[in-house]
Amino acid sequence: MRPLPMTLRLRCPDCRSAVLVPDALLGKKVRCPKCQSTFQAVEDIAAAVVPSASARREARPIPAVVQRKTAKAPPPRRGLVLGFAAVGFVFLLLSATLIATVIWWLRPPAAAPNVVTAAATANADDPAPGDNSPFHPADVRKSVVFIKCTTTQGVGVGSGFLVSKDGLVATNRHVIEGHAHGAPPPVLMVGVASAANPDVLDYFKAEVAFCSPPDDTLDFALLKIAARPDYPAFRPLPLATTKVGLGDPAAAIGFPFVAIDQPVLSFNKGSISATRREFEGRPYYQTDAAVNPGNSGGPLVNAKGEAVGIVTLKLNNANNMGYALYLSETGLPEVLNQERFAQLQPEPGPRDPEKVAPGGTVTRPHKAAWQVSHGEVVEERNVLIADNGGGAFWLTSKETLPENFTLTIACQVEALGVSNRGFGPPGFGPPGFGPPGFFPGMQTNQRSLYVRFGTDGTDQDINSPAGGTTVHLAAGQTALREATSFFPVGRAVPEGRFILSVTRRDDEVTVAVDGDVWLRHSLNTPTRGAHKFSIGGSQSRLYLGPVTVYKIDAPNGPPVVKNDPPKVHPPLVNPPKVDLPKVDPPKVAAPKPEGPKPEDAAATAGHGGPVWTTDLDKMKMPDAPASGWVMGGDFIVDEATLSPVTGYLTLRQGKLFEPGGHLLIMGLPNSLEELADKTFSVSGMQDISHKLWAQAGRTPEGEKFPKTQMFGEYAMKLEFGKAADGKLAGRIYVCLPNASKSVVAGKFVVESR
Structure with a gap:
């Protein structure tokens, strides 16, 4: 005899009616045939356990009256047989009706498709697949943008996020501000996740819709980008209308530690570790989500994928302590309703970011664009690789520099083994000897990078004092050399990719790395006229990217001041005291007071101090x-x-x-x-x-x-x-x-x- 299939007799928790449920549906949701409510078929609420009707029929023993047929009895009459047949037919009909009724009770209702059947495992209230991810990163990433700020001093990068469908982007002021006096204004490019592949960015040239004044403690700016009609609509990031609480989940999303031409989105989860910290009178959320350079301007989002703040600060001497400016400080979202933003019409994109520069001449990393003066150069995709087995190598430009210029160089320097030429460049003594600070034990000249200008002797060894001006970056220090004069500073060549900027303005040379000024020097004997420039190194391998030359038209005068206030200046919740910066007429630099008279031991210097003499x-x-x-x-x-x-x-x-x-x-x-x-x-x-x-x-x-x-x-x-x-x-x-x-x-x- 096969085992009996079992049926659970359960009681509906709403109407308390008895419900027969096959044991195969134990643990699933079922429907009450009386009140139509659904409930979980749990064994511990069973009122009784009984065999099913069909099982009872199959397992029923043979009736005794049938067994007694072996005894002598009269043969059955025809009418009696027909009676038993009719009873059997009725019994089968009733059994079929009972089975159909049970099946009807357990069917899923047409009006509630989320109620599971016997084969389903999900709960009735579960959301659709893909909608239950905390922070909704797949949607949020479509609203977070990469910002590239190109100036004559180099290229800066940061993050931002779309706040309107027509292309308004929120970010920090410090991401977009700052450029050299007298130089062209910066070019702002905004990278938006492509609709076809969010890992690929489409670039749009941006205009500044609003930027808080430099003397305001509010570090906030709004950019505006525009798309061609055939481009999909921008997807703004939802803005939270309520504050987050202590311990609430949070995530910082942006482009930290990125190569300038290879931005990669980073999603870093954490929590709100302090709900209010004040810096310069402005409130910030503190988060333990990883925040690094490049995150500036990006959003801090809650678990719903809504922006609650703008990532702005990080404590350098502490771990996992980043700070996001309250959105309420910026006036968002109220300022987005102003019609004046529609008046700002940037050039529609997408654009090729490599073809947009602030008035400079770009030399691409192609071997044919340079004169290889010494060493070996290999051209690869978007980079030139140059070295000479540890010895000196250099490339020379085919075009001359203007007399006053800014030269920006995208590059990376890799160390090679020490050559047998010693640590000191020729002209500074025997092998192993160099100027002050060049100690062989420290291998100061490892990973050397040279930039030379102001001389026609481009065929001379680039690390020799053969004239002109040479900027030298190495593992031990950075230095500037003018003929036999030598000026070191304690800054080492960066390990990764960086932007080196060299600016000459009349007799002053400024050296900056990634926008940070490392060195300023007044030339003793500034050269005049146009000269080519050389880039090279020694004890190193150079990876050279694009090189851009900007002409500076104001060599020694006051900064160029343009009276071009922003076209749109939306009011803030806490507006600055001065709506627009005042533009004063350029000041005429006062002449420097004359120094003491040379070679006059008997005369007292004009400054009233000791006498200048070489005797x-x-x-x-x-x-x-x-x-x-x-x-x-x-x-x-x-x-x-x-x-x-x-x-x-x-x-x-x-x-x-x-x-x-x-x-x-x-x-x-x-x-x-x-x-x-x-x-x-x-x-x-x-x-x-x-x-x-x-x-x-x-x-x-x-x-x-x-x-x-x-x-x-x-x-x-x-x-x-x-x-x-x-x-x-x-x-x-x-x-x-x-x-x-x-x-x-x-x-x-x-x-x-």
């Missing part, structure tokens, strides 16, 4: 604190320090990164004990193997970096007494042959620091 016999040490005239301004020594690492003696006026001057003597012993009772003198050109380099610098008002000059040929007397209590008394008389005839003389006390 050591005429240098009379004054019995007064050291003072004088440095780089066109009065100079008083506020502190004197000796570096225990490099041996640099620094006489400084004011503090580092603040207005003031400094005098630096390099090549001295690096301890006070070794300097004690020593005397040093320099008169004119020195022996290259025992050179004491001198550097003069001055930081102008409103700037953080000094304008400097380096000298290998000058006049100096330097005397030290005895060391006591970690200090050493000294006296100096130094005269430098720059245009303003810098001179410092007097007493000082130096500390090791």
Whole structure:
């Protein structure tokens, strides 16, 4: 006998009616035939367990009366047989009706398609597949944009997000602001996820719809982009109307740490770790979602995929502490309803971003576009690869530079093994010797990159002092060389891809990396006329991308000020005090005061300080604190320090990164004990193997970096007494042959620091 199929007798939780349910539907949703409500068929609520009607028939034992047929009995009559047949037919009919009724009870209703049948496993209230992802990244990514800001100083990148169907983009002010005085305005390109493939970006040229004034603490801007009629409509990101709470899930979405020409969207989940932090009077959400450079301007979204803030800040000395500006501070979404935005009509896109530049001439990474002066060059997709097995190599432009220019170079430098030429470039001594700061043990010249301009000697070794001006980036430091003068700063060539910008404006050279100024230098003998430029390296392999040259039309005058206020200036919830910046007429730079008269030992300099002279016999040490005239301004020594690492003696006026001057003597012993009772003198050109380099610098008002000059040929007397209590008394008389005839003389006390 086969096992009996079982039926559960359950009770409806709503109307309490009994419902017969086959055991195959245990755990599934079923429908009550009386009240039409659905409920879960759970065994523990069964009222009773009974066999099904058909099972009862099949398992029923043979009736005793049938068994008794073996006894003697009269033969059945015909009428009785017909009666039993009729009863059997009725019984079968009733059984079929009962089975049909049970099946009808369990059928899914036509008005509730989400109620599952016996074969389904999902719950009736589950959403459709693909709609239950937290943060909805597949939809959010279509609204988050990549922003590329191209200026004559380089290329900056950031993020943003669409806030309207007609192309308004929210971002941070610091993502789009800033360009060199007198240079063309920046070009803003916005990358939007392609409808065909969201991993591919379509680029649109943007215009600034609103940018908070520089003196406002609100770091916010609105851009506007436009599309051609055949392009799909932009998809704005929903804006949250309620605040998020402590511990609520959050995600930062944007383009952090991206290669400028290979942006990749990053989705970083976390939570709200603080609901309000104030910086400069503005409220921010604190999140532990990963925030990095490039996320600026992108959205911080809640679990619904709605923007709750604009990612703006990150604490550098802490982990997982990023900050997003409250949307309420920006006026979103109220400002989007203004009709004035419709007046702003940018050029429709998409556009080719490589064909849009702020008035510059672009040299593509094609071997035919360069003159390969030395080394091997291989052309690959979007890059030139140049090296010479560790030796020097360089490429020279086919076109000349304008006299005043900005040169931007997209590149990456890879280290190669040290060549047998030593660490010092030719002309600076025997192999292994270099200018101050070039120590063989430190391998300072590894990953060297050179940019040379201002000379016709482009066939000369690029790392030799053959004339012109050379910018040198390496693993140990960055330096600028002008003939035999050499100026180092403690910044190393970046590890990855970067943008190097070199600007010459009359006699001043500025070097910036990824928009950050590393070096400013006033040329002693600026060259005139048009010259070609060279790019190369040594102990390295160079990956060279596009190189752009911008002509600067205002070499030595005031900045170019254009009276072009923004076409649209939407009011904010907290509007700035000044609606539009005032434009003052250009100021005429006041002439620099003349320095002391050269070579006049009998005359007192115009600044009233010590006399400038190159005759050591005429240098009379004054019995007064050291003072004088440095780089066109009065100079008083506020502190004197000796570096225990490099041996640099620094006489400084004011503090580092603040207005003031400094005098630096390099090549001295690096301890006070070794300097004690020593005397040093320099008169004119020195022996290259025992050179004491001198550097003069001055930081102008409103700037953080000094304008400097380096000298290998000058006049100096330097005397030290005895060391006591970690200090050493000294006296100096130094005269430098720059245009303003810098001179410092007097007493000082130096500390090791």
